[in-house]
Amino acid sequence: MRTLKFLLQKEFRQIFRDSGILRIIFILPVIQLLILPWAADYEIKNIKLAVVDHDHSDYSRQLINKVTASGYFILTDYTSFYDDAMRQIEHDKADLILEIPMSFEKDLVKEDKAKLFLAVNAINGVKAGLGSAYLRSIIQDYNGEVRLNWIQFPRFNPETNIEVVSSNWFNPLMNYKFFMVPGILVLLLTMVGSNLTAINIVKEKEIGTIEQINVTPIKKYHFVLGKLIPFWALGLLVFSIGFTIAWLVYGIVPAGSLLTIYFFAAIYLLAVLGLGLLISTYANNQQQSMLISFFIMMVFVLLGGLYTSIDSMPGWAKIITKFNPVSYFIEVIRMVVLKGSGLSDIKYQLLTIFGFAVVLNSWAVINYRKRS
Amino acid sequence: MSSTSNKNILNTPPTGGERGTVIKADKLTKRFGDFTAVDQISFEVNKGEIFGFLGANGAGKTTAMRMLCGLSLPTSGTGRVAGFDVYKENEKIKRNIGYMSQKFSLYEDLTVKENIRFYAGIYGKSDKFIKDKTEFILKQLHMENEADKLVKALPLGWRQKLAFSVAIFHEPQIVFLDEPTGGVDPVTRREFWSMIYQAAESGITIFVTTHYMDEAEYCSRVSIMVDGRIDALDTPSQLKKSYQAKSMDEVFLKLARKAARSESNPTKTA
Numbered sequence A: 001m002r003t004l005k006f007l008l009q010k011e012f013r014q015i016f017r018d019s020g021i022l023r024i025i026f027i028l029p030v031i032q033l034l035i036l037p038w039a040a041d042y043e044i045k046n047i048k049l050a051v052v053d054h055d056h057s058d059y060s061r062q063l064i065n066k067v068t069a070s071g072y073f074i075l076t077d078y079t080s081f082y083d084d085a086m087r088q089i090e091h092d093k094a095d096l097i098l099e100i101p102m103s104f105e106k107d108l109v110k111e112d113k114a115k116l117f118l119a120v121n122a123i124n125g126v127k128a129g130l131g132s133a134y135l136r137s138i139i140q141d142y143n144g145e146v147r148l149n150w151i152q153f154p155r156f157n158p159e160t161n162i163e164v165v166s167s168n169w170f171n172p173l174m175n176y177k178f179f180m181v182p183g184i185l186v187l188l189l190t191m192v193g194s195n196l197t198a199i200n201i202v203k204e205k206e207i208g209t210i211e212q213i214n215v216t217p218i219k220k221y222h223f224v225l226g227k228l229i230p231f232w233a234l235g236l237l238v239f240s241i242g243f244t245i246a247w248l249v250y251g252i253v254p255a256g257s258l259l260t261i262y263f264f265a266a267i268y269l270l271a272v273l274g275l276g277l278l279i280s281t282y283a284n285n286q287q288q289s290m291l292i293s294f295f296i297m298m299v300f301v302l303l304g305g306l307y308t309s310i311d312s313m314p315g316w317a318k319i320i321t322k323f324n325p326v327s328y329f330i331e332v333i334r335m336v337v338l339k340g341s342g343l344s345d346i347k348y349q350l351l352t353i354f355g356f357a358v359v360l361n362s363w364a365v366i367n368y369r370k371r372s
Numbered sequence B: 001m002s003s004t005s006n007k008n009i010l011n012t013p014p015t016g017g018e019r020g021t022v023i024k025a026d027k028l029t030k031r032f033g034d035f036t037a038v039d040q041i042s043f044e045v046n047k048g049e050i051f052g053f054l055g056a057n058g059a060g061k062t063t064a065m066r067m068l069c070g071l072s073l074p075t076s077g078t079g080r081v082a083g084f085d086v087y088k089e090n091e092k093i094k095r096n097i098g099y100m101s102q103k104f105s106l107y108e109d110l111t112v113k114e115n116i117r118f119y120a121g122i123y124g125k126s127d128k129f130i131k132d133k134t135e136f137i138l139k140q141l142h143m144e145n146e147a148d149k150l151v152k153a154l155p156l157g158w159r160q161k162l163a164f165s166v167a168i169f170h171e172p173q174i175v176f177l178d179e180p181t182g183g184v185d186p187v188t189r190r191e192f193w194s195m196i197y198q199a200a201e202s203g204i205t206i207f208v209t210t211h212y213m214d215e216a217e218y219c220s221r222v223s224i225m226v227d228g229r230i231d232a233l234d235t236p237s238q239l240k241k242s243y244q245a246k247s248m249d250e251v252f253l254k255l256a257r258k259a260a261r262s263e264s265n266p267t268k269t270a
């Protein structure tokens, strides 16, 4: 315990004297949260949609009306042939295809159930991904309306269900920033957490102080805790700054409990710091550490579900997202911020992330050697 | 900056010897891949001795020292330090030694006092011990006014003396010094050696590497390493006698002429 006290004291002193770290903690969240959401925002309003309507029913027309009335979509094609719509995508004239099957109305009326198909133009993944998320939300909405209309008729099962692809996405205001900002916050926390830890330890390797520590009788877990605790606190600080900005600038207030988010973030940070620790045991200098971090972050960002919805990813990519802690937190933070989910709704993600934390930290501790 | 000790004349190094062996290496070897950095070195160091470990750059001094300190796992051979086995009891060894690495290893962004406190603290010293001894050491180093300055603001010679004080702050049995005077001016070097003498007098065994041959004269015994092997080991005066040399420098040149490792043979380029 006493050893840990000395380690923590030293670490916090160094952190508060390092203008580089302080800059990262205070300026990075501001820049990321102020610029990134706007930078990707401008074209999201004019999503080009091609509709393939095999049904030509009242319901299908109602749905299309509702979609175009939202103001987010431009109907570029209305056809009965999927190939026509596909050609639009190929020539980049459409970002999204919505296919309404032949039996849409019939299924909806008779079986309270209907299927719709979505295809996205993967070339402009951000736009199409968001577009499909918007579209889903509109369809959910429409689904609700249909249900309301039918509720007056006593039916055996008044629940209708238009199934698209199962999606937890729920953003009634359809505010893009409500969707993006929490996700960016997660990336921020991930980057700061893993990078700062890795760089910090690798720096001690470079200047040789780690050898001086390794020659003392200090226990491995003391050393590891001495690094984890400060950066854990730092991570939560960055996260809080980020959340404050999200509230001040974008008016984002979680629909659910802030406590739920912090609880998840606290566990999540353990996993992310474990990753940083692990990187530091492999990297010999700061360049190597940056390179490894950069590579991992790239995969994390691309396959994290921030820009591209995981549902629209190919099977192999979906499998990778299962090993990506970022994807869990992005899902969770959106659930809590947008839907108001509570602890019991996120227990699967919580357990998984806890598992990540245990594996990454154990791996790092085993791999950290006091003797070469 | 004034001297660290009123005892500036370095004449007779302590002999140690009669009080037992504290380091014992037998055919200790370290290979990196198929390169043998340390090649079957065998020697003993007696308690209270100043044992000089000489050799050109790349001879294998640092690697040998790291094995003895429990920082590097030997490839073969045996070794005992402070009575503990270098393979299995390396963490026990660490409780009994101090180490000053070739790289400067105090934290430059911590103050003099904070560095002392940190290292003493992780060796498990009590607050009272730390406080009292810090005062004593700062006085001894004439650094009372620098106590709250960041280490990066200190000149190199001061830093090295401070690093040495930190390495023996927890009062180890043995201290390993890896080229402690590298790049330091001659006056400070002399002061540094008088600190080493003081430590030796207080009973700490000194294991020191250097490539300054004049420093070899200050040691109780020296070993000379060439290409990973120990080619000579004796007291400085005995070595000069057997190699018919006037100085340690000459002894060294006679030995180094045989060196195969390019960087360890300065005479080839001359």
Ligand SMILES: Nc1ncnc2c1ncn2[C@@H]1O[C@H](COP(=O)(O)OP(=O)(O)O)[C@@H](O)[C@H]1O
Pocket (backbone or CB within 6 Å): B032, B037, B055, B056, B057, B058, B059, B060, B061, B062, B063, B064
């Ligand atoms: N980790 C390592 N991997 C490979 N070679 C090494 C390693 N450490 C040292 N060496 C090599 O071993 C030899 C001895 O190095 P070292 O012990 O540092 O010599 P000295 O301290 O006498 O200058 C050098 O040729 C060096 O390049």
Ligand SMILES: [Mg+2]
Pocket (backbone or CB within 6 Å): B061, B062, B063, B102, B178, B179
């Ligand atoms: Mg060396």
